[in-house]
Amino acid sequence: MSKIVPLSRCYTVGSAVFDTLTIREPKLSDYRQIGRVAELQRGVIVIFPEAIWAYSERLLQDLPPGALSELDLDDAMAVEDAILDFFSEARARLNKRASSSSDSAGDQAMSTA
Numbered sequence: 001m002s003k004i005v006p007l008s009r010c011y012t013v014g015s016a017v018f019d020t021l022t023i024r025e026p027k028l029s030d031y032r033q034i035g036r037v038a039e040l041q042r043g044v045i046v047i048f049p050e051a052i053w054a055y056s057e058r059l060l061q062d063l064p065p066g067a068l069s070e071l072d073l074d075d076a077m078a079v080e081d082a083i084l085d086f087f088s089e090a091r092a093r094l095n096k097r098a099s100s101s102s103d104s105a106g107d108q109a110m111s112t113a
Contacts (some may be wrong), residue, residue, distance in 0.1 A: 001025050002061070003082045007075045013067040022061045030058055037087050052083045059083070066072050 003023045010019040026034075034054045038047045054081050057067055071079065 003085065005075075005078050005082050007078070008072060009075075011067070011070055013070050014064050015066065016064050018063065021063065021079060023056070023059045023079070023086075024061055026055060026059060026086055030055065034058070037084060047084070049080075050081050052079075055083050055086075056080075 002025065005021040005023060007019050007021065010017060034051050035047065037051045037055065038045055040046075053068070060068065068076070068079070
């Protein structure tokens with residue numbers, strides 16, 4: 001699944017003109033090479049900006065190299081949020097699956113008792 005990030009204005013980089021960015025969802029190969037975008041350390045969420053921007057460069061579709069560096073700060077922050085959303089949404093889906101499977105296991109245990 002991809003995310004489309006609307007930008008605050010139209011940008012021109014080389015021959016490319018764009019006012020939205022399309023970012024594809026990270027895959028395992030991306031995750032293995034770049035790693036986590038954040039982690040919990042002593043009760044505080046620590047965000048890794050270098051990882052976020054490595055994902056951004058890798059996952060942006062149909063954009064010339066270096067186009068990210070032309071973004072205004074508010075648009076850069078929207079890209080950052082979109083990358084972080086991929087990870088928080090994946091974690092939520094994983095937690096929901098884990099919760100569903102433990103509920104199902106409980107139902108099966110109760111039905112066999």
